Amino acid sequence: MRIFETKKELQDYLETARINKQKIALIPTMGALHEGHISLLNYAKPLSDVTVCSIFVNPTQFNDPKDLEKYPRLIEHDIALLEAAKCDALFLPTVEEMYPDPNEKWHIDLNGLDAIWEGKMRPGHFQGVTQVVYKLFALVQPDIACFGQKDFQQVMVIEHMIKVKQLPITIALCPIIRDENGLALSSRNMRLSSNGKIQALALFKTLLYIKNNFGKIPLLQLNKQATELLNSSEGITLEYLAICETTTLKEIKTIEQDKQYVALVTARVEDVRLIDNMILN
Ligand SMILES: Nc1ncnc2c1ncn2[C@@H]1O[C@H](COP(=O)(O)OP(=O)(O)OP(=O)(O)O)[C@@H](O)[C@H]1O
Numbered sequence: 001m002r003i004f005e006t007k008k009e010l011q012d013y014l015e016t017a018r019i020n021k022q023k024i025a026l027i028p029t030m031g032a033l034h035e036g037h038i039s040l041l042n043y044a045k046p047l048s049d050v051t052v053c054s055i056f057v058n059p060t061q062f063n064d065p066k067d068l069e070k071y072p073r074l075i076e077h078d079i080a081l082l083e084a085a086k087c088d089a090l091f092l093p094t095v096e097e098m099y100p101d102p103n104e105k106w107h108i109d110l111n112g113l114d115a116i117w118e119g120k121m122r123p124g125h126f127q128g129v130t131q132v133v134y135k136l137f138a139l140v141q142p143d144i145a146c147f148g149q150k151d152f153q154q155v156m157v158i159e160h161m162i163k164v165k166q167l168p169i170t171i172a173l174c175p176i177i178r179d180e181n182g183l184a185l186s187s188r189n190m191r192l193s194s195n196g197k198i199q200a201l202a203l204f205k206t207l208l209y210i211k212n213n214f215g216k217i218p219l220l221q222l223n224k225q226a227t228e229l230l231n232s233s234e235g236i237t238l239e240y241l242a243i244c245e246t247t248t249l250k251e252i253k254t255i256e257q258d259k260q261y262v263a264l265v266t267a268r269v270e271d272v273r274l275i276d277n278m279i280l281n
Pocket residue numbers: 028029030031035036037039040146147148149150151174175176177178184185186187188189
């Protein structure tokens with residue numbers, strides 16, 4: 001695997017691929033890699049000729065400085081995982097390389113998607129995500145970019161940006177990889193104790209409860225029961241739980257036959273913020 005720390009080196013490498021009409025896939029990450037990240041790489045491989053993974057803990061998407069400071073950084077481990085998974089190139093820039101102008105301004109109209117759920121709880125988060133993803137897209141110019149369903153709203157936001165900026169990039173929405181008990185893999189899980197990991201299973205169990213009862217009991221009642229389930233689970237501090245339509249992420253009051261729905265949940269366990277979701281139909 002080739003490792004590049006500067007944009008110039010990466011661009012020189014990718015130019016050859018482009019001349020040879022090779023398909024380029026991008027997998028953007030913040031590192032502390034796990035099987036969820038590797039599943040994105042494996043998804044990309046048969047669809048592309050060159051796979052580029054980026055690892056960059058992007059400061060502009062962190063509204064909470066403590067979260068940024070505590071974000072796990074495990075670069076040697078990450079390189080070993082990517083080597084084993086046969087990733088072609090790793091882009092590993094510094095903050096200065098990504099943001100040469102520390103006063104750079106960025107704003108994109110996200111049609112309200114940044115004012116709800118994750119956007120509401122983490123002000124400025126999706127502006128920071130789009131800022132860095134736009135830079136990565138401009139640099140790598142991938143044919144395909146892979147994102148995990150675990151960050152469902154993030155994928156909606158990026159698809160919106162692609163439309164607004166008219167970028168010729170296909171977004172792959174890759175399924176959530178869970179551990180053997182159902183806990184969605186996440187870099188932040190490393191900050192949980194073994195007891196915290198057990199407590200965190202309440203998120204998955206609640207999502208399953210919603211899925212199993214969706215359409216069977218009235219929505220208001222289902223939401224109330226699921227909220228009670230989480231609130232009565234030990235160690236869980238619920239931030240939000242909502243049943244939404246998948247394209248607008250608006251909370252629903254009735255179920256329509258031709259629409260798709262998702263349950264979104266975010267909660268803290270041992271002060272670690274966990275996020276999960278499940279498609280319901
Ligand atoms: N369990 C998972 N299954 C599938 N994709 C995942 C999973 N976890 C993360 N991803 C995806 O990997 C990409 C990089 O995510 P990121 O590096 O933030 O990892 P993460 O585990 O989500 O970390 P955290 O949630 O703690 O910030 C994103 O597109 C994300 O949705």
